Amino acid sequence: MDKTPDDAAKTAQGPDTDAAETPAEPPSRAARQDSRREAVLDAAAELFAVKGFDGVSMRDIARRAGMLSGSLYYHFPSKDDLFAEVHLAAVARVTARLDAALAVAPEEPWARFEAALLAHLEGLLDRADAVAVLSPHFPTERDDLARRLAAQRDAYEDRIRGLLAECGTRRDLDLGLLRLFVLGALNWTPVWWRPGGAADLAEVARALTDLMRRGAEAP
Amino acid sequence: MDKTPDDAAKTAQGPDTDAAETPAEPPSRAARQDSRREAVLDAAAELFAVKGFDGVSMRDIARRAGMLSGSLYYHFPSKDDLFAEVHLAAVARVTARLDAALAVAPEEPWARFEAALLAHLEGLLDRADAVAVLSPHFPTERDDLARRLAAQRDAYEDRIRGLLAECGTRRDLDLGLLRLFVLGALNWTPVWWRPGGAADLAEVARALTDLMRRGAEAP
C-alpha cells in the first residue's frame, strides 16, 4: 500500500510532461533535469501554501513530485533551502505579473493602482503560491536566509507604496500605514476568497481601489 | 541536560503564581486546578500564536507551563482539543474586549467603529492571542470541530459588518467586501506591528478608520 507512491503524483505531474509537448526531439539532459527540479518546486509550492512549512513533510513533497523523499536531497540540500527557493520563485512570479500588468495599464494613477492590485491578487490566488506573502512564519534559525526572503518581499511591497505615492494622496496620511493596510486586505484574501464565489478578482480589486480612493462614507 | 525542564518555565510562569499573590489562604482545590489548567492554556496560546499549530509540540507547551508532556493529557484529551479551547477562549476574550469598548464609546457611529478597531487590535496584539483570527490553518480532519471554531469567528466578524452598517456607508459598496478588507488590514498587523514601533495601536485604529471613512484621495 505504501510501496508505489504514484497515485498522488499522477494527477499532478505524471505523464503530461512528455505526452503532448515534445513530439520530435527527446528532451535534452539539462532540460529534463530542470523539469524534474521544477516539478519538485511546484509540488512544494502547492503544499506549503496550503499546510504551511511545518505541516508539510519531505515525504509529502516527494510523493506529489513522483519520487522518494531521499531523492529530493539530490536537488536541494535541505527543507529550509527548498522552501526558500519556493518562496523566492513565488515572489519573482508575482513581481513579473505586476510588471506585465503595469506595462499595459493606462496612465491614470488610480487605474494603475487597481491594475497592480489585480495582478497581485491573481498571482496570489490563481496558482497556489500564497507562500510568497503569507509566510512570515518561516521557522528557521538561519537568520541570513530569512533576511534574504524578507528583503525580496519588502522590495516588492514598496512598489505598492510607490504606486500610492503617484496617486497624490492626502498629505496627512501615512503612506507606510496605507501600504500595510492595502497589503493586509490583499494578503488576507486567501482566507476567504474562493474561485467562483460571490466576487471575482477584478471586482475585488476594483472595490478595494474605490475604497482606498474615496472611502466608504456617504457624501 | 533534558532532565529538569525548568529553565524555560521560570521566566514565564514559574514561581510567580504563589510568590506575591496569595499571602493568606491557600488556594482551594478547585481554584488550583483551574489555575494550572489556565497556565497550560496561556502557554499554549502564546506558543501557537508565534509558531503555529504544527510548529509547537506538546513538550514545548508542557515545558512553558512547568510540567511534563504527559501531564497535559490530564487536562486535555488531545492536542487538537487543546488548540480548540485556546482558540475559543481567544475569540471570547476579543469579543469581551469589544463589548467593553463599545459600552463606553460615544454614540457617533464612526467613533464606535474606531473604538471597535482599537479593541480588536489590542485583543490581537497585547497578549499573544493571534491564534483567534490568524489560524485558518487549523489542520484537523475533525470537521465538526473546525466548523465550531469557524462559526464563532464568523459571529465575531459579523459584528464589524454591523458597525459598518450603522455608519451609513455608500449604497454602492458591498458591505461584505468592506468587512473583509477591514479584517484583512487588522489581522495582518501581527506581521508588521511591534510594540514601541513607529505607530501605536490607537494611531493605527485612527488611521484605518479615517481611511475607511474618507479615502486617501486628495480632495
Added chain:
DNA sequence: GACCGCCAAACAATCGTTTGGTAGACCCTC
C-alpha cells in the same frame, strides 16, 4: 482510604536527513 494532579518512562509513528547502490543515458576509444 480515596481521589487529584502530576511524574517518569515508554510506545509506535513520523520527522529530516544520510548512505550505498544502480539503471540508464552519455562520451570516448578501439
Added chain:
DNA sequence: GAGGGTCTACCAAACGATTGTTTGGCGGTC
C-alpha cells in the same frame, strides 16, 4: 559499432531525533 567508463537522477533502506499519546505509579490533600 561494440565496449568500457563516467556521470546523472533516482531508489531502497536505514539513521537518530522528535512527534502525539499511553501507562503505571506516587506524593499530597481531603
